[in-house]
Amino acid sequence: xxxxxxxxxxxxxxxxxxxxxxxxxxxxxxxxxxxxxxxxxxxxxxxxxxxxxxxxxxxxxxxxxxxxxxxxxxxxxxxxxxxxxxxxxxxxxxxxxxxxxxxxxxxxxxxxxxxxxxxxxxxxxxxxxxxxxxxxxxxxxxxxxxxxxxxxxxxxxxxxxxxxxxxxxxxxxxxxxxxxxxxxxxxxxxxxxxxxxxxxxxxxxxxxx
Numbered sequence: 001x002x003x004x005x006x007x008x009x010x011x012x013x014x015x016x017x018x019x020x021x022x023x024x025x026x027x028x029x030x031x032x033x034x035x036x037x038x039x040x041x042x043x044x045x046x047x048x049x050x051x052x053x054x055x056x057x058x059x060x061x062x063x064x065x066x067x068x069x070x071x072x073x074x075x076x077x078x079x080x081x082x083x084x085x086x087x088x089x090x091x092x093x094x095x096x097x098x099x100x101x102x103x104x105x106x107x108x109x110x111x112x113x114x115x116x117x118x119x120x121x122x123x124x125x126x127x128x129x130x131x132x133x134x135x136x137x138x139x140x141x142x143x144x145x146x147x148x149x150x151x152x153x154x155x156x157x158x159x160x161x162x163x164x165x166x167x168x169x170x171x172x173x174x175x176x177x178x179x180x181x182x183x184x185x186x187x188x189x190x191x192x193x194x195x196x197x198x199x200x201x202x203x204x205x206x207x208x209x
Contacts, residue, residue: 001207002146003200006155011200014149017140019158020133025108027051027130031058034126036079036100038093039063040086040114041152042070044105047130049074061097063089064194084194085175086112098123108132111153111177137162144168147203150188151196153181172203 005014008022022043029052037060039045045067048055059079062068068081080096082088090112093102102125104115109132118125135158142148145168150156156178159165171188173179174196182188189206191198 002143003149003203003207004140004142004146005149005151005196005200006159007149007151007196009196011149011196014200014203015140017138017148017159019136019138019155019162021136022131023134024050024131025129027128029055029103029128029130031055031103034058034101034103036061036097036102037076038089038102038104038114038125039067039071040089040104040106040110042067043107043131045070045074045076048105048128051130058103061089061092061102066195085177086110086114087177090114090117093118093123094121100124102126103128105130107154109154111181133158135161142166142169146170147172147206149196149199149203150174150178150182151199153178156181170206172199172206174199 003014004017005011006019008018037058040063056076059077061079063082064084068078082092108129115125115127133154144166147170150171150173171182173190175194179188191202
């Protein structure tokens, strides 16, 4: 049983099947009136560092461990880490940081419009779109009875757009938001921890059953 990974990051022993590529968008960023950053991906951290390195003095709320590691790598400060998806970021802000003034670093398209959700609850947030994802075409043929590690709604969208996916394919999703992107006719499971390592461990376990 083959195990594919849609992540741009290499997952050991999984067949790499990157379905998206990143395009950086030229933008200027101001931190005036901002006291907290929001990062929902490590690409967001990289994109902001490319256009304005003064962000490091502002504490950040991050979606999960990978984003937190990226912030620390560049010398930034973590205010708090959410539990792996945008919904958990929203809940964290509403419960603990609703009085802060946020700058949300994001891609052009998102699964959950975090900015809108915050604004409707009276929370100050400024959007800054610094990158977008585009579908990347591959000639790989998906085998029957395969397992696909899905890492984001955007990678899944491109996957279904560019491939014929056998009905016997099973999906291991890195989080609940991504899992909801998988069509209902496929079996989808979510590991207890939102990480690529946990996804592969679960996919390996499923492949042995």
